[in-house]
Amino acid sequence: MNGIVLQGVAFAVAGKPILHGISLDLQEQRIGIVGRNGSGKTTLLRLMAGLVAPTAGTVRLGGVDPAKDRRAALAAVGILFQNPDHQIIFPTVAEELAFGLVQQGLSRSEAAARVCAALEAEGRGDWAGQPVQALSQGQKQWLCLMAILLMAPGTILLDEPFAALDLPLQIRLTRRLAALPQRLVTISHDPAAVAGCDRVIWLEAGRVAMDGAATPVLAAFRAEMERIGGTDADADLAG
Template identity: 60%
Template sequence: MKIISRQGFSAPSPSDDDGLLLRRACVTLGGKAVLQDINLHLTERRIGIIGRNGSGKSTLLRLIAGLIPASSGEVRVDGIDPSKDRKALLSRLGILFQNPDHQILFPTVAEELAFGLIQQGQTKSAAMVAARTRLKAEGKGGWADLSISTLSQGQRHWLCLLAVLMMEPDTILLDEPLAGLDLPTQARLARAFAALPQRLVTITHDPDLVKTADRVVWLEAGRVLAEGKPDKVLPGFMAAMHAYGLDDADADFAG
């Protein structure tokens, strides 16, 4: 396990355009430092980002996805600045949010699947044909004109994943991908994730989701506390979470 500190750290070269590169990246929101001095070069096929609530995980996801810019430092996705070239990023990076309702924009299944292809430059008619063709290939041809409001939570998650896969990104960010789902749906999605050829970056507070990852990054208070193989990082993380749990959870609210 490599413990990260500012002193003596040799940051990865920003000229390296493979994978996800963060070089002294910082994010300040509302005057508060949320991410501080993040130095990472992520090239592995399966990557886990862990941390307790408020550690900066979701902000890191938004930073990598270009949804917010870095306040200072550099961020690159396969050599692309995600906050400045969103169109180029579309074929490089996809996101599966924890809540599918934060991702879905259109009333019907086919329209939702077609949207990303239209963003990539396809005509609406071609994108709709591709959406219907993909649904048939998935054994869901009858879903094309369904109202998304009729789908279950698990079905909406599957739809969002399919919409991302339609765009064929090299990397997919998964934000707490199994949270709030019943066990059969969790099992089905976990199998689907395991079979994907893309690089997956799983952002979670649940160490079980990343125990087979190639690399795990532990965020604490907006900084990278440790990173390395799961068997080197997760025991320390679990011990720290157990210690936090022994503290009075309401201490900060004492009068």
């Protein structure tokens, strides 16, 4: 399974820097990225997925630039956002699931057959014609994960995947994700969400503050968050 390689990656919006010179070679099976809100975590995932191009530096998925070769990127990486309503674009479940397959080159009939088979395998055959808006938030999140799995990417990027779910759904999703063969890159502000990862990267103000095994990185991250929380938590964000 090809990894994700970033070399000197920077990203800015309207001249405002978000990421600064990020260089990472991501080969591990389970990778976590932690940081406070505004640290650049989601921007980094969007760069990995090819949804945006870096202002400077390069991003490569198995040698492919995901921002320039969208078809290759779809086969290599999928991204699951925190809010499924930001990801879903079609009115019915079947249409939503078929879209990525058609983008990968399948005919509409081939895509429809694969969607029906996948829904049956999930015990959700009755979902096919359902309007997406009739689903609960947790069901929408599950739908987005199914859409990604149908495209069979080697890597799945997870942007705070548990944030909008209640505890039973968090447990179900955790169990399902743990069983997947794909590489998972999970971003979270919650250390517990990435404690079992092979590698954890701590982002602070758009830079890598620490990178290594989960236990020491998360211990340092917790200590710094406790230090900040013990003072005025917003003071370092002034200006």
